[in-house]
Amino acid sequence: MELEGxxxxxxGGARRLGREFVLALAGRGMRLAVHYGGSxxxxxxxxxxxxxxxGDAVAFGADLRRAEAxxxxxxxxxxxxxxxxxxxxxxxxxxxxxxAETTPEVWDDIVDLNLRAPFLVARAAxxxxxxxHGAIVNIADLGGLEPWPNYAAHSVSKAGVLMLNKVLAVALxxxxxxxxxxxxxxxxxDEFGPARREALxxxxxxKRLGTPQDAVAAxxxxxxxxxxxxxxxxVVDGGRRWRP
Numbered sequence: 001m002e003l004e005g006x007x008x009x010x011x012g013g014a015r016r017l018g019r020e021f022v023l024a025l026a027g028r029g030m031r032l033a034v035h036y037g038g039s040x041x042x043x044x045x046x047x048x049x050x051x052x053x054x055g056d057a058v059a060f061g062a063d064l065r066r067a068e069a070x071x072x073x074x075x076x077x078x079x080x081x082x083x084x085x086x087x088x089x090x091x092x093x094x095x096x097x098x099x100a101e102t103t104p105e106v107w108d109d110i111v112d113l114n115l116r117a118p119f120l121v122a123r124a125a126x127x128x129x130x131x132x133h134g135a136i137v138n139i140a141d142l143g144g145l146e147p148w149p150n151y152a153a154h155s156v157s158k159a160g161v162l163m164l165n166k167v168l169a170v171a172l173x174x175x176x177x178x179x180x181x182x183x184x185x186x187x188x189x190d191e192f193g194p195a196r197r198e199a200l201x202x203x204x205x206x207k208r209l210g211t212p213q214d215a216v217a218a219x220x221x222x223x224x225x226x227x228x229x230x231x232x233x234x235v236v237d238g239g240r241r242w243r244p
Contacts, residue, residue: 006132014040018090018091064113087122102153115158129175129176135179137222138161138179139161144159145241169230185240
């Protein structure tokens with residue numbers, strides 16, 4: 001896909017990996033719809049940086065835990081930009097909660113944002129993307145490929161994203177390509193101290209942590225060079241899945 005002048009919606013685009021995706025796509029000449037949940041100031045900062053550099057970006061606030069908000073978002077983007085070429089489902093929450101600690105309310109809060117919202121946004125975006133022969137990239141993570149009992153709902157929700165990715169790929173073909181990225185330790189939680197970071201690096205086969213740019217590179221590969229790839233998950237974890 002040639003990205004210059006096309007339109008991308010990145011959910012959760014104000015912070016962390018979402019922000020890196022936004023800036024990278026803007027750097028390729030895309031026009032950006034930067035979705036945010038509770039990070040209005042961060043979204044405004046990202047949009048301002050893109051506009052200052054000569055790009056086009058607009059912030060869209062929505063609580064994607066609400067079904068009607070998730071469903072309405074793609075049309076809002078099309079109303080502003082007149083088209084939609086790429087959806088990056090990046091909005092998510094990672095909350096430490098063991099099986100014993102995961103109440104129905106905690107479960108719903110995590111799963112509604114991490115799994116139901118990507119489905120609803122993708123479903124609403126699909127007709128617009130099909131007209132442009134566009135693409136979807138779903139952001140899962142390593143927790144969807146291996147069990148994390150201290151992040152029970154998160155791990156289950158991300159496993160669901162991996163199956164959702166396959167379902168959407170088949171359902172939306174041939175007009176829309178759908179792939180996923182499952183990052184590992186490319187951007188560890190802020191509360192992880194030096195000792196824990198060192199331990200993560202040491203137990204990763206490549207003996208180092210990744211960086212957000214590793215996930216960005218995966219995104220750009222799938223979008224720009226993956227025209228004959230759909231239904232796949234690109235794992236970016238330094239081999240951590242295969243640690244002894």
